[in-house]
Amino acid sequence: MNSIPAHIWRGGEKWMVNAAAGLHERGHTVICIGKKDAVWLDKAKTRGVTVKPMNIHADFSPIIISLLVAFFLKVKPDVLCCNFEKDVRLGGIAARIAGVRVIYVRKGLSLLCNKLRYRLAYKYFADRVLSPSQFIKDNFKQYTWLAQDRIDVVHNGVEIPDVSTFDRNKILSICNDTARPVLFGAGSLFWQKGFEYLIEAVSLLNKKGYYPHAVIAGEGDAAPYRELAVKFKVDNYIHFAGHRSDIPELMYGADIFVLSSIDEGLPNVVLEAMAVGTAVVASDAGGTKEIIDDGQNGYVVPVKSAVALAEKIELLLSDESLRSKIAKTGFDCVKEKFTIAKNVEGVERLFLKSLNTRHPL
Known part of the structure; x- marks a missing residue:
């Protein structure tokens, strides 16, 4: 889930499309949730990935949460991977209500705030954090409420063009x-x-x-x-x-x-x-x-x-x-x-491992 503005296509969106397409090619059912007309959703769709456009317009909305709950109850995902804290506050809450087994947050930059809403979101609505670098993981040591053993590192991968x-x-x-x-x-x-x-x-x-x-x-x-x-x-x-x-x-x-x-x-x-x-x-x-x-x-x-x-x-x-x-x-x-293949292998390995090791809050 990535609620970034529809026109944006940057590193985080590239990662989501490549990871989603790679997991899809490995036989997993993958659904990408984002804003209507989002560039990254269009690119995911061209790679054969199912997409779910939504009118995500607020940081917190009972209406959006209820729509997500209904969707999660219908498709029954095992893992939700969020891109922003907003996605955690919307998708994470909905996933918890719907019984999604594991909730990941991907942090492409070492941006995190020591505020109550962040602490609550990461405590109750996110199980693990996925980081592309050890640098980010180490930087998060300053947030004592986010345990280091909840942060997984998988380096990014890129395509090698002809x-x-x-x-x-x-x-x-x-x-x-x-x-x-x-x-x-x-x-x-x-x-x-x-x-x-x-x-x-x-x-x-x-x-x-x-x-x-x-x-x-x-x-x-x-x-x-x-x-x-x-x-x-x-x-x-x-x-x-x-x-x-x-x-x-x-x-x-x-x-x-x-x-x-x-x-x-x-x-x-x-x-x-x-x-x-x-x-x-x-x-x-x-x-x-x-x-x-x-x-x-x-x-x-x-x-x-x-x-x-x-x-x-x-x-x-x-x-x-x-x-x-x-x-x-x-x-x-x-x-x-x-390579992208190595990144997808790492993400797949972590997601499968997390399904076997997660304990209830």
């Missing part, structure tokens, strides 16, 4: 230039993504004579970042591509993928870049170090450090052999540890 159909030079059309190198960053234009540090890093690299273009793809207001690019005198080198459906192809065409984030769960974009064989420089946000072995399959730098980003980018730009080696090791890492 790059033989990709045009490596497609990204250059966004730059309006045929010159390389090209850096690439992807994510919604929110403060958590720290794109200001990538912009400043480009400025520092220009001063050393590299003059890289940087393409940033993602929805949101680019105006503040454009102003910053003007301030750093790199406005001719920073390009905002908006929402794109061809992110893997753009990643493939980039010389280096840069994660400049301040806060992450387990950054899918890092995995996606590695999966197309592009070298990565990433900030130490969230579970980044659970993916990158610094200096082996990528580079990890401190958060909020344009200087550190620029240093590692320069290292890779100045040594093509090293860049190729890092890219190859990164690809091998994803292929071995971070």
